[in-house]
Every structure is written in structure tokens, then in C-alpha cells.
Amino acid sequence: MNHHRVTALTAVVAAGVLLIAQAACAGITCPYSCGDITGDGFVDLDDFAAFNACMGTAPATQDCVCSDMNGDGGVDLADYALFTLVFAGSSDEMPPACTGASAEPITASLTAYRPQNGAGYAPLARIAVADADEVSPTYGPGIRINAPGDNDPAGEDDLIEVLVTVDPPGAAVALRRGAAALRVWTTRDKQPGTEIAFTADRTGAVPLGPQDTQRTLWVEWASPNHGTATLAVEPLASAVAQDTLTFHTFTSLVLVLGGEGQVPSYPVDPNSGTFVVGEALYRAGYDALLYDEDVVGADGSGAASDAAEDAILHRGVTGIAIFGYSHGGGSTYDLADRLDVRRPLLGVFTIYYTSYVDSVSNNSDIDVGQELRRPPSTDYHLNHYQHGTLFEDFFLDGGPVPNSNPPPTGLDVETTAWGANSTHFTVDDYVQVRSAIESTLGAQLNR
Amino acid sequence: MLRINAMITMLAGATLALAPQPAPAADAPGASAAPYVFTPDAAAQAALADLAAGPDAGARSTALESVRTLDAADRPALLRNLAAFTRDAQTTRGGMVAGAVIRELAIPADDVVTALVPLLDTADADLRAEAANMLGTYEDRSASRAPDFSRYRALIADADRTGAPEPRGLIAHMLATDPGTALLTLTRATRLGERDHPRLKRLVWAEHVIADVIWKHDNGFLDPAEIEPAAGAQLATLIEDATWWVRLYAAEIIRRHPAFRTPQNLDRLRADADPLVRAVAETASAAAAAE
Known part of the structure; x- marks a missing residue:
């Protein structure tokens, strides 16, 4: 001294x-x-x-x-x-009674993840929102409205996982929210007694053990109204935010249907082109659900329809996009038809976007008929197809669909230099086809 | 894609060969009929395998000629072999062989349906499911309209006219696919209007009252958890009907529509004399327990 x-x-x-x-x-x-x-x-x-x-x-x-x-x-x-x-x-120890910030500077950050699906993240994976996108109201963390009545057949899956990271270990940090719609839990399924309370939109110390540097929390949008809201982390003794997330509620849902025998998995099979697109959209902030087309009945019923109906009825979703390959294209038609038929029940929503890749009618697993009907009530339809033969691809192919893009009936990829040698089994994998779906969907559908 | 209904058909037929046969209902001549037996032909399966995965176009062309020969010799057997091959297929190409062959050989829909319907009465649950799936190709199912059961109606009418055993598996498949359309089709195929006109009117009215509640559920005019008392009363009468497929209709209604499930309905149907009715009621009961 x-x-x-x-x-x-x-x-x-x-x-x-x-x-x-x-x-x-x-x-x-x-x-x-x-x-x-x-x-x-x-x-x-x-x-x-x-x-x-x-x-x-x-x-x-x-x-x-x-x-x-x-x-x-x-x-x-x-x-x-x-x-x-x-x-x-004069002392290396911070006086215990000193409620000011630690003598050692605190750093804290938040990492948000893309939405869950059922009991976890399958068929995709736990994918973090990039730091650069954390405050973007489009690319940033999307969150589903979680109002009463929401149907979660595999358990609560509408909370967004957020990882709080601090340095030094056990540092006292608090969360500050931008709107009361955001609630924070320490359990993914909102177990009683695990909600972190806010007072004047600020929490007390986030529960961390003395040696903990990370804590997983689950963020809920508990209002029936859409909006955006920030969630920031700051030292308990300070009002200076160390990191901020901007949540936006999902107003849309993207349904992705593979072809016969294609089952979504992670890492995504590069030979399952529609699932590759689906994962890219998920990473880009869409609420995208990937399905085996077997979940869609010929009358459109099944898990994909249930998910769309629940989103429309209970989560304020007003925009739908559906796209699929082969039998998944046929199921795209069936699903759009069902949602259109059920409008009296569902209320107001719009099918902003649909897309076929070599779409095959899907009345059964052996159906080889072309699906040439435009999906009912879609605002925009993209269509890619090639020509099947018996020995090459068992006649499996799509064909021209009225009022499709590119106008007037979609693109016969065999007329292009890159797709001249395509078969039914390769047409969904061309980067040109995948990019066309991704870019046109992005232009038609808000998140 | 039709796996859901195929599974239902599979469940519905699960007791055909396995369960002890209780006393059949008074007018259920087919309830104790022996299951249909089909044994795949090795040569046919080999030809189809070559067609699916032959090393080159030449090998596949040779395989196709073999398939043409099989078709000329016994078309129904070829079609049933296609169902068995599809059931066992492990690849997308293998799974699509049946569709390609039917298209290449220009096999009429009636031929396919007639050949596959007996498979709905086999003891092989996977083969039943596959046959049900393939039959979906010709049913024109949609959210916008009722399925087309016209080919099935003809088959049932033929059996009725000739006194042949009822195609129980087919009837169960129809009821699992669309109970209301199936019930009305069955009343027509069995010429109920000529045999017992008052009964026909009772059945048609009951179906209408129940369908009206379902329509109100589907269109948001009635809470999905509620039914109108008149519909509940009509269903209760159908549960006690003497005809097994009327009771099976009732079982399918309570399986598909939870609002119709009451402990009394479930108990009565689970104790039904007909194994198909009991199987569907058990499925409904399991669903109720899971809710």
C-alpha cells in the first residue's frame, strides 16, 4: 500500500x-x-x-x-x-459487501439457436444463430408464438434455446428484456418453478454455480401478438449490455417434402436436394419443417398438415410455403388442397409459395403418374421437371404445370446446358434447381 | 404415402388368422373365412429384381421380356408378385418397379384391383398393407371429394349376387379409408334398398346425422370435443346393428373422431363378436388412453 x-x-x-x-x-x-x-x-x-x-x-x-x-x-x-x-x-479480494461490479471485468454473451422440432432438433440439429445475425429482425432468432391452445404432440417445442456464457466463472449477470412477451425458463418444457422472474424487465442474477461459465436457458414468446423484442445480458451491477439478441415471431411456416424413400436426417444427404434447401432456409431464419412424404396422405392429412394447422390456429402464422420432389411434389399438391379446403376452420392465411421438382402424383407408393396440377390457391408456383424413361428412371417425371415459374409452365431442365443429362434421380440435386427454390421462396415469403 | 391408412388396414385385419374366432354375428358369413394364402413365385421375384437393378439396359430389357411372359401366363399372379416385391423393396428403384411394370404393360385398373383385393385377406400384415397402399392408386383420394369406390362396389356386388364369401378385408379397407362413403357404398352394393328399404333409410339417416357433426367439426362450427346428442344416439344404434360392417363403421368413427368416444361405446365395441370390429375398437381405446 x-x-x-x-x-x-x-x-x-x-x-x-x-x-x-x-x-x-x-x-x-x-x-x-x-x-x-x-x-x-x-x-x-x-x-x-x-x-x-x-x-x-x-x-x-x-x-x-x-x-x-x-x-x-x-x-x-x-x-x-x-x-x-x-x-x-490494497487487497486482491473483492470486498464481499461491495455490490458494485467485480473488480475483475465481466464479459457475457448470448447464443441463440434455431427452433426446436418435437422432442429436440431432429431431423435437423442444434444450429446456432450466427453472431452477425443476432440482432437482425429477419435472419436473427425467430420464435414461435406460444399462446394457450398450441398443440405439441411430442411435448413443448416452441421455446428457443439460449446459451449464456460468462467470464469469469460464476460472474453475476442479469437479463434485460425489451418486451414482457419474452419469458425465460431454465427448463425446455416450462417445468413449474423454473421460470426466471423479471422485475421491471430485468432479472436478478442468472443462476450460475461459482465455477459455471455457461447456462442454458429457454426463451418463450408468451403473447398472442406478433412482434420483435430484445434480450440482453449485462453484469448484475451494471446496466451496460454485453450482448443482445433480437427475437422476431414467426409469421410463416415452410413445409419441405422429400421424394419416395428420402427420409430427412442430419447431416443432410446431399442427394436429397429438397432437404438441402430446407436446411439452408432453416439456417437463414425460417421455421422450416422437413418431412418424409409418407406423412402426407392422399387427402393431405397427416403430420405435415397437423403442423400447418396448429401454426395457423394457435401461433398466428399467416403465410405457408410448401415444396417437394417426386412424390413429395404430389404431396405438395395434396397438402395445399387440404389446407385450402379447411379454410372455414383455419381462418385467414395465404399459401405464398409452392414448388415442384419432377413432381409425381402421390396416390400410392407405386404411383408413377405426373402431377401436372397447380397447387390450389398458391400465390406463386415454381416448377422444374425432366423426362423419364422406363429403364433410366421407371417413367418417373414431372411435366409442365399451368401458370408456373419460369413462365408459362416451369422449366424443362433437359433444355438447359446444365440439366441436359438429368434423370429423375438427379434432377433435385442440381445447384441451379436448389438455388432457384431458395431465392424465389425468399422473395415470396416473410419469416 | 398411404402408409397411414395401410397401417389401419393392417391393424384392422390383424386378427384374421391369429385370434380365436368368437361366435360371428348373425349375418357375418365371412367372419370365420380362412385367410387368403399367397406364396410369391421365385422366378417372378427374380425377374422383377433384375428389372429393378439389372447391371445394364440389356439385362433390364431381358428382365422386362420375362415379366411380359409372366403377364401373359397369369396376370393376377404377376400383380400379386408385384405387391410382394414392393413389400420387400429396399431401394427407391425397387419400390417403383410395380408402377413401371403396370404402366409399361398397360394393365387396366380393374385388373389390378381384382388381383390385389384378395391380398387384403391374407394373414401377412405387411402384404395386406402393401396391397392397401397399391390400391390407393385407383381410389382418387382427395381432401376435396370422396374417394372413388366404384370398382370395389362392383366386386362386392358380384360376391353378393353369387353368394361368394364377402371380401372382408376389402370392406375393412374401405371403412378405414372413408367410413361414411364406405357405408353408403356397401348399402348399395348389397342392394339393401331392395331387401329392406326401411333399414336402408335408417342407416342412411344415421350416417347423415353423424357426417353432419363431422362436417361441423371440420369447418369450425362445433367444438371438436363436442357432438350433438342426436349423432350420439344414432351411433349408439349402429353399434348394436346386426351387420358386422355397420358396427365396423361405428368403430371407425370413434377411432377417427375422439368426440364420439365414450366408455360405453368403447366397451361395447371391444366386446364385439367380430374380430375386425374388436381390433379397431382396441385401436380407438389405445388412442383414448394416450390422450
Whole structure:
């Protein structure tokens, strides 16, 4: 310890008027380490001077709030006692009673993941939202409205996983939300007693053990109304956000249907072109569900229809996109037809986008008929097809569909240089086909 | 893609050969009929395998000629072999052979249906499911309209006219696919209007009242958990009907529409004299327990 400094400090304090502060200053917090009143990274005579100026006052300025080191609403001898412990590095330990920020700077970050599906993330995987996209209202973390009545046949799956990371271990951090619609839980299925409470849109300390550097939380959009809202992490003793996420509610749902024998899995099979597109859309912030076309009955009923109906009825989804390959194309028609027929029940929604790749009618697993009907009530239809033969691909092929894109009936890929040698079993894998679906869907459908 | 209904058909027929046969209902002559037996032909299966995965176009062309020969000799046997081959297929190409052969040989839909319907009465659950799936090709199912059971109606009418055993598997398949359309088709195929006109009117009215509730559910005019009392009363009468396929209709209704499930309905149908009715009721009961 610097003896000269201590002597000076003692003298000044002794001369001070010791008054009990009457009230804390609402709305001002101290963003600096305990005792570093001036925020220059050191606890020295400059800080002491600032402390002395606040002595006996109610903390009405940031300097004085930082001087109120025990947070009791007044700058007094108790704060002085704490200050002497950290002055000029006189102790390596942060005084336990010092409620200011840790002497060691806290860093904290949030990582959000793309939406769940059923009991986990299958058939895709736990995929993080890129840092660069975290505050984007489109590419950022999408979240499903989770209002009462939502049907989750495989259990609650509408909460978004968020990973809180802190340094040093066990650092006290809080969450601050931008809207009351956001609720935070420590369990993915909202077990009783696991909600983290907000007071004035701020939590207390996020539950972390003394050695923990990470904690998984689950974020819910608990309002029936659409919107965007931020969730930030900040040191408990500070109002300075260390990292922020911007959540946007999903207004749309994308249904992706593979061909006969194609089952979605992760990593996605590069020979399952529609699933490759589906994963890309999921990564880009869409709520995309990938299905084996077997889940769609010839009358359109089944798991994909149930998911769409639940989204429309209970999650405020108003936009639907459906696309599929081979029998998945036939099922795209069947699914659009069913949703269209059920409008009296479902209310207002729009099928903004559909796409076929070599679409085959899907009345049974052995159906080899071309699906040449435009999906009912779709705003925009993209169509790619080739020509099947017996020995090459068992006659499996699509064909021209009225009022499709590219106009007037879609693209016969065998007329292109890149697709001249295509067969039914390869047509869905061309990057040109996949890119066309991804870009046209993106132009038609908001997230 | 028709796996869901195929599975239903499979479940419905599950007790055909396995369960002890209780006393059949008074007018259920087919309830104890022996299951249909089909044994795939090795040569036919080999030819189809070559067609699916022959090393080159020449080999596949040779295989196709073999298939043509089989077709000329016994078309129904070829079609049943196609069902067995599809049942066992492990690849997309293998799974599509049946469709390609039927198209290449220009086999009429009536021929396919007639050949496959007996497979709905086999003891082989997978083969029953495959046959049900393949038959879906010709049913024109849709959300917008009722399925086309006209080919089935003709087969049932023929059996009725000639006194042949009822195609129970087919009837169960129809009821699993669309209970209302199936019930009305069955009343016509069996000429009920000529034999017992008042009964025909009772059945048609019951179906209408029940269908009206389902329509209201489907279109948002009635809470899905509720039914109108008149519909419940009509279903209760059908559960006690003397004809097994009327009771099977009732079982399919409660399987598909939870609002019709009551403990009394489930108990009565689970104790039915007909094994197909009991099997569907058990499925409905399991679904109720899972809710």
C-alpha cells in the first residue's frame, strides 16, 4: 500500500461531514469495478477525491452511485470502509459487501439457436444463430408464438434455446428484456418453478454455480401478438449490455417434402436436394419443417398438415410455403388442397409459395403418374421437371404445370446446358434447381 | 404415402388368422373365412429384381421380356408378385418397379384391383398393407371429394349376387379409408334398398346425422370435443346393428373422431363378436388412453 495515499485519505475522511444519505438515485447505475469511481481502470486518489465529494450525500450522480459501494442508498463510513480495502490494490479480494461490479471485468454473451422440432432438433440439429445475425429482425432468432391452445404432440417445442456464457466463472449477470412477451425458463418444457422472474424487465442474477461459465436457458414468446423484442445480458451491477439478441415471431411456416424413400436426417444427404434447401432456409431464419412424404396422405392429412394447422390456429402464422420432389411434389399438391379446403376452420392465411421438382402424383407408393396440377390457391408456383424413361428412371417425371415459374409452365431442365443429362434421380440435386427454390421462396415469403 | 391408412388396414385385419374366432354375428358369413394364402413365385421375384437393378439396359430389357411372359401366363399372379416385391423393396428403384411394370404393360385398373383385393385377406400384415397402399392408386383420394369406390362396389356386388364369401378385408379397407362413403357404398352394393328399404333409410339417416357433426367439426362450427346428442344416439344404434360392417363403421368413427368416444361405446365395441370390429375398437381405446 502507498503510505502517502493512505495518510491523505484518512485526513480527508476525518474532515468529512458524516451524513446519512436520504435516498438512492433511481435510474443511475455504476458500470465500473468496485472502487473505480472514475472508471479509469484504477482505484487511486482520483477515485478518493470523487468519493470524498459524494461523502454524506444521497447518490445523485454516477460518481456518487459508484461511491455508494454497498448499495444502501447513502455514501457513508460503511462505503469508506469498503473503499479502503480496494484502494490502490490494497487487497486482491473483492470486498464481499461491495455490490458494485467485480473488480475483475465481466464479459457475457448470448447464443441463440434455431427452433426446436418435437422432442429436440431432429431431423435437423442444434444450429446456432450466427453472431452477425443476432440482432437482425429477419435472419436473427425467430420464435414461435406460444399462446394457450398450441398443440405439441411430442411435448413443448416452441421455446428457443439460449446459451449464456460468462467470464469469469460464476460472474453475476442479469437479463434485460425489451418486451414482457419474452419469458425465460431454465427448463425446455416450462417445468413449474423454473421460470426466471423479471422485475421491471430485468432479472436478478442468472443462476450460475461459482465455477459455471455457461447456462442454458429457454426463451418463450408468451403473447398472442406478433412482434420483435430484445434480450440482453449485462453484469448484475451494471446496466451496460454485453450482448443482445433480437427475437422476431414467426409469421410463416415452410413445409419441405422429400421424394419416395428420402427420409430427412442430419447431416443432410446431399442427394436429397429438397432437404438441402430446407436446411439452408432453416439456417437463414425460417421455421422450416422437413418431412418424409409418407406423412402426407392422399387427402393431405397427416403430420405435415397437423403442423400447418396448429401454426395457423394457435401461433398466428399467416403465410405457408410448401415444396417437394417426386412424390413429395404430389404431396405438395395434396397438402395445399387440404389446407385450402379447411379454410372455414383455419381462418385467414395465404399459401405464398409452392414448388415442384419432377413432381409425381402421390396416390400410392407405386404411383408413377405426373402431377401436372397447380397447387390450389398458391400465390406463386415454381416448377422444374425432366423426362423419364422406363429403364433410366421407371417413367418417373414431372411435366409442365399451368401458370408456373419460369413462365408459362416451369422449366424443362433437359433444355438447359446444365440439366441436359438429368434423370429423375438427379434432377433435385442440381445447384441451379436448389438455388432457384431458395431465392424465389425468399422473395415470396416473410419469416 | 398411404402408409397411414395401410397401417389401419393392417391393424384392422390383424386378427384374421391369429385370434380365436368368437361366435360371428348373425349375418357375418365371412367372419370365420380362412385367410387368403399367397406364396410369391421365385422366378417372378427374380425377374422383377433384375428389372429393378439389372447391371445394364440389356439385362433390364431381358428382365422386362420375362415379366411380359409372366403377364401373359397369369396376370393376377404377376400383380400379386408385384405387391410382394414392393413389400420387400429396399431401394427407391425397387419400390417403383410395380408402377413401371403396370404402366409399361398397360394393365387396366380393374385388373389390378381384382388381383390385389384378395391380398387384403391374407394373414401377412405387411402384404395386406402393401396391397392397401397399391390400391390407393385407383381410389382418387382427395381432401376435396370422396374417394372413388366404384370398382370395389362392383366386386362386392358380384360376391353378393353369387353368394361368394364377402371380401372382408376389402370392406375393412374401405371403412378405414372413408367410413361414411364406405357405408353408403356397401348399402348399395348389397342392394339393401331392395331387401329392406326401411333399414336402408335408417342407416342412411344415421350416417347423415353423424357426417353432419363431422362436417361441423371440420369447418369450425362445433367444438371438436363436442357432438350433438342426436349423432350420439344414432351411433349408439349402429353399434348394436346386426351387420358386422355397420358396427365396423361405428368403430371407425370413434377411432377417427375422439368426440364420439365414450366408455360405453368403447366397451361395447371391444366386446364385439367380430374380430375386425374388436381390433379397431382396441385401436380407438389405445388412442383414448394416450390422450
